[in-house]
Amino acid sequence: MAANERVLAAAQQFEEDEYEYESLPPNFSLAANMVAGAFAGIAEHSVMYPIDLLKTRMQVVNPTPAAIYSGIGNAIATISRVEGYASLWRGLSSVVVGAGPAHAVYFATYEVVKQAMGGNASGHHPVAAATSGACATIASDAFMNPFDVIKQRMQIHGSTSRSLLDCATTVWRNEGLRAFYISYPTTLAMTVPFTALQFTAYESMTKVMQRRRRPGYDPLVHCTAGGLAGGFAAAATTPLDVIKTLLQTRGTSSEAEIRNARGLMAAAGIIWRRGGMAGFFRGMNARVVTAAPSTAICWSAYEVAKAYFIRIEDEKS
Known part of the structure; x- marks a missing residue:
């Protein structure tokens, strides 16, 4: 009986320790949470940026012959040799400026909704995770979408934009405000299921992996779960990402059909006619190569910042 009591006591302590880390303490400020989210967003997008640039170029419909690549390694080598190594980071300024505030909103919304839905209580709460992730992406994408348009315009082959402001001014002057949000419905159609899948997978894998290791903050758990969740969600939502890229870069195309694409269905029709199912x-x-490590970095950075702020608050109390 004594042995059973010790096992039950250990299990109860495990759940309490897990709850103490996973849930936000009463004195954990929203500002601290937003700082953690901003830190995570900038880290996520900056480290894997060259692969993201390559993804954009591979998704452009009817690219110039100089922008057709046979693989990731070949593409990186070709771009570095022909355009210079610095070109792999073209458009990064838009990500840095936009990702910090957007991810601050993203993670703040995520934590608030998750807390409201009881997702921080001990146990498994996939519905709370999916809902909080969907709400987070709707809020953050409204802010980030114009910066993402600017980023992709600067990433494409032959871009003449010298800076974030130069690109934004050119788009505004030639295409108006609509150009910055033409892809927003498509972005939501992609990022809402992407985030719901990612957050559900992340929360589920984190719970399972934590039970097999130790309670509380474990960087290996969050890094591994984040990477697997991000890669899975990225693969599943690639067709919508291709559509988004066409809409966000349509103003640079020399073809009237692409320049006049008005939304998700029109863009999808162009992709289908020109590339079939493979085009998506x-x-x-x-x-996937971008999303898996980026998501691992994002969650690791967010969780380590979150753990740091929790520890600071605990030391004060």
């Missing part, structure tokens, strides 16, 4: 999966390998 262009750049999938690069997208």
